Amino acid sequence: MTDSVLVKVAQGDQRAVRACIDEFGSLVWSIARRFTRTRADAEDAVQEIFMDIWRSASRFDPAQGSERVFIATIARRRLIDRLRRSSNQGTTTSTEEIDTLAWADPGTNAETSAEAQTAARAVMQLRPEQRRVLELGLLQGLSHSEIAEALQMPLGTVKTMMRRGLIQVRELMGVDAQISDEVQES
């Protein structure tokens, strides 16, 4: 028997539909608050995201990754769509808000999931300017053009840094996971 609430939703378990809210409600809400300008926007987005989660539950494969990453992926896609539709995208972001959003050494915080800790360790290995591009794009939701403007960089450089940064983080996460597996086995 699986403990995955998403697998249970996919199997038709009505109770698991509600359980998704208990398990992931605060996560989805926290992500939504970062990528919306008002509380009302965030509430609307969360309702859409949960519909997406329930409808997509059958696509979740526990062998391929964690529920939290799956949930966060769905939430981000929905929120990016909403950001694109917003005519004021990025215009309400203050420098102060931008500066407060950055990755930190994950340490051993029990609240942070394994993937998040691995990702945080990986991103800390990037060059500072490359990490900054990822921070503005992923944590703040700025478009590539907005990042180019904020950092006084050519748009092409931002796109290249974003692409290489994600590829590097992916590769570093793979290495990190492999080391963890080896430590556990030994």
Add this chain to the structure above:
Amino acid sequence: MSTSVMNNERLVELLVQRATEGLNANEQVELNRLLADGNYSDADQFDETAAALVLAGIDEEEPLPSSLRSQLERQADAFVPNSPSATVTTLPARPSAVPPSKLPWLAAAACAALAIAGWWPRAEEEAGEIDFLAQASADLDTLARARERLLAQATVMQWNFKPTDDPAGRSVSGDIVWDAESQVGYMRFRGLPTNNPQEIQYQLWIFDTTRGDQYPVDGGVFNIPAGSSNGEVVVPILAKLPIRNPGLFAVTIEKPGGVVVSARERIVALAQNSG
């Protein structure tokens, strides 16, 4: 045999953009076409990496507000999981959803000889918005030519749009072309009124007979730009789930950004297989 997206530079570029700032209509169509060309096992890798990084940026989760939790629980209770034995009931996403018995869609659906049990949760995780600015600035001639090229394919189907009783749908004509092999299609409209995207948007729904009538696939949110109401407008279809056997295409009017579940209040165009 599966291949890696990393072997295709343009595909990587589009996937990174999808994972970071999203795609416009033309880019989404291009991505769909590229993904349809191969069996890629790692197409979601950039989205997943970005999601893991977002998780890493959350120090402390903020509790869900109790009023929102209550709303979600109502939504959850109305949702019926898609198991083989499950039946589907009407699924209002918003408390204001109009009762099905009052909806003009039912008459239209009856004319279409389809047994639609309920309406229309979005059948996939991505909203297929057609970016207004991108669409307005897109070269309509290019879209028209792309549509013509698609029509030349042997596998393409072409159905006419029929008007509806909705005030915005009474003068609608045009057609829909869809190529099942490439999963590419276009809508061509005449007489569909210009919309103000701050107030309303059009949304396409595709009924795939292999998925069941309860779960139409979101075909994208789109606009009719000013000045084009009396002319011909070609709009690309953004179906992000594979469409195996389309039985009906329906266009509704929705709030800006589209909806997860349509209230079925305004249906402005229908195209169905009459064969």
